[in-house]
Amino acid sequence: MTAAPPGPSGQAGASPGRFLRQWLRRDPGLLLRLLLWTAVESVPALLAGRLVATAVDRGFLHGAPLVGLAWLAGLAFSSAVGAYGARNALARSGEFVEPMRDALIAYTVERSLERAVTATRMRHDLSGVARLTRQVEIVREAAGSLIAVVCRFAFAFVGVCLGSLTLAPTAAVLIFAPVLLTVAGYVLAVRGLARIQLRSIVAAENLAQEAWELSAGLRDITACGMEESAFERVDRAALENVCAHEMLARMNAVRTMVLGLGGWLPLLLILLWARWGSAGVSAGTTLGILTYVMQSLRPAVQALVQGLGTTGIRLLVTLGRLLEAKDAGQRPTPDHAERPVTLPDLGVTAKEISFSYSATGNEVLSAVDVYVGPGEHVAVVGPSGVGKSTLAAIMAGTLAPVSGTMKWGGVNVCDIPQETRARLRAYLPQEAYVFTGSLRENLVYLCEREVPDAELDRAAEEMGLGDLVREVGGYDTALKPESFSAGERQLIALTRAYLSPARLTILDEATCHLDQPAEARAEQAMRRRPGTLVVIAHRVSSAEAADRVLVLDGTNTEQDTHQNLLTRPGLYRDLAGLWQPPGP
Incomplete structure (x- = not known):
């Protein structure tokens, strides 16, 4: 394995999206196996509503409880199949992200050493420590989680829509429309949310750098009488870090609102449809539609919104930070710092x-x-x-x-x-x-x-x-x-x-x-x-x-x-x- 992670032409500076796409294409067979096992994991999403509707209409409402229980046993069996698929899908996801972590660690060490030997002015760059110890782990965890979340949502959404169409086409539209609007609106907001996440990461790096410089130079700071100035620098970095995390908290509020629209609005519409627009629709069909929404769709939407809003943005921003061609952690040296400065003799x-x-x-x-x-x-x-x-x-x-x-x-x-x-x-x-x-x-x-x-x-x-x-x-x-x-x-x-x-x-x-x-x-x-x-x-x-x-x-x-x-x-x-x- 080479030290540098794959990017465009093997170069540093690849965009996070291109890096992830190229990484996914590195082993098509592994990607196919991941998709197949995720499809197996999504079997309950496709069958749950249909099995519940059949159990109610052909079993319990017809006075045949054993028939109803038999159909519900099929639901239990499908859940077991889904759990087996989830286990194998998780293993395939790990096969993607573990080599990615190793490559990013090697790349981060290589870039830190390169900055150390090529800097025009020697300076300890402790933001590299934040990258190596924290940001690489963020990428590893976020990449594995996001791959799983996106695949699960895609298969669950398709399964719910297909299952609902077989039961009641009108209900399928009531489910499909708000979810589609929710996902589209959230995608439009991702860029602004990514900027907030980037600010948080940079603030954490700067705070780590300032804290290290303060601890490393305590004696010099005391000898030069710069305690107040040093405190102000660390205090500014800490305040910026606090502000960045406050903005992240506000971002969580936006995510909660989107989750409400995508997760609860379809349920509300289905309940209204069941009350006034489901003439001629059986009780089993109505219960089956509600099963699709509550058991399959809402958890998938919740996982997707949380995944894109937290894990996905953290992944894109952090990966972009790691892949920057320019030295993101190195602070620019003022122009005057490279020129000799003549000071007057002091009386x-x-x-x-x-x-x-x-x-x-x-x-x-x-x-x-x-x-x-x-x-x-x-x-x-x-x-x-x-x-x-x-x-x-x-x-x-x-x-x-x-x-x-x-x-x-x-x-x-x-x-x-x-x-x-x-x-x-x-x-x-x-x-x-x-x-x-x-x-x-x-x-x-x-x-x-x-x-x-x-x-x-x-x-x-x-x-x-x-x-x-x-x-x-x-x-x-x-x-x-x-x-x-x-x-x-x-x-x-x-x-x-x-x-x-x-x-x-x-x-x-x-x-x-x-x-x-x-x-x-x-x-x-x-x-x-x-x-x-x-x-x-x-x-x-x-x-x-x-x-x-x-x-x-x-x-x-x-x-x-x-x-x-x-x-x-x-x-x-x-x-x-x-x-x-x-x-x-």
Whole structure:
């Protein structure tokens, strides 16, 4: 069996109708056997009314109950024959749909892999999971059910009409006309109902995609302060899913109305005919006509309406979704996303910043003033627990100060949308985040364009990541985050920030797990990178290389160059002395 399901010329992109017709023609002998067994299943529909009429007219009304029972025994026998036919028809239907399911699974996997290796921008497409686990099963179940329903209705309708004609031609017309109008009207409404079903399927795919992206990127979302934006995206997808299912519920109301017309209107007409238009018609004939309507026709109409209205539409829409030649699950990438974006360097200005983690707790920061000029490199130093990491998070926009203002380029950070903040700055906490995926995906995660290998090579050599790239076997090697040391994870995260378009980079002891030469190399590369750099320093070498040093001591701050701060007594000179290695 080939991986791709049969379609026009064996190509993907076949319409659902053509696909189903071609699939049915793949084995004419199997189709013929299915029709024959369905005909056997429909024997009770053809004989029920005639047998009941004969049992009443020739048996019970003539005082011959044994004769009547004998004819009813024939009805029981015909029901047994019908059950045997139904059993075999179901088996033949399974022979159709099981190979179809296997082909669609193979095709779906093939298309998902093709999207993964040919996408211009790497992206996890979890809508393929929805196709493979849910939509293929919908097609399998719906195809088998619809084939059975259509065949049963066709044979039952023909049987009822023929049987009614042998009993009372006028009654046959009263049965035939409303059923024909019902089926025709429902077919006209199918296109609109299919659009509603398609909207429901797409909404389910989008919700699955958004939920996966949220769960996979929780740490990045928190680090970038994008919780609100991420929640809004998932909430929009969930609301769209709810709206789509509400429309499906309204569709059920339409189906119920159609079912009433096709299933109950013939019964009403027959009852009116029996009261006023059946002169000369025997009681057995009337009862036989009612048997045809109640036992055979109404269940067949009900199954057809429900089958076309639910199963049939789900089959056509879902199968069309699976057979789309274009990537239905892949969201279009905006035009600007493939072009490098040049962002301005950002200056950081903090005025009277205060922060505490609870209303009753002590202030971690109190009336702190900070200024970092555009393109400047500033190191933040201070004793442990003084609030350096808290200040870094506030400068990055992931924490909001209790009081005071934090501005980037003269704009209050709280007025900048979360997604814009993520593009403007890169914030690296002490514990670096490496996610499961390829090394390439980890490195270009913050990029807004496709990054060629040559650029990745330059960044890796600049940051000292080259040896690790060669060790793991290249950029497309799948990573296991737990297999890397803390220092290796920091190098990957630093290179990710180096490649990003951000023009404000904040390193909160993001090199603390590196040895001194590796730390110096990484920080030198970050300084050569365009943009503003703020480093929470834990070694004197980091402060020496900075344009200015911000000394943080609770309520007191001091800013100056490294050399100037060493010339006067104070906290910085004490810290610098502690950082210096002991003499021989």
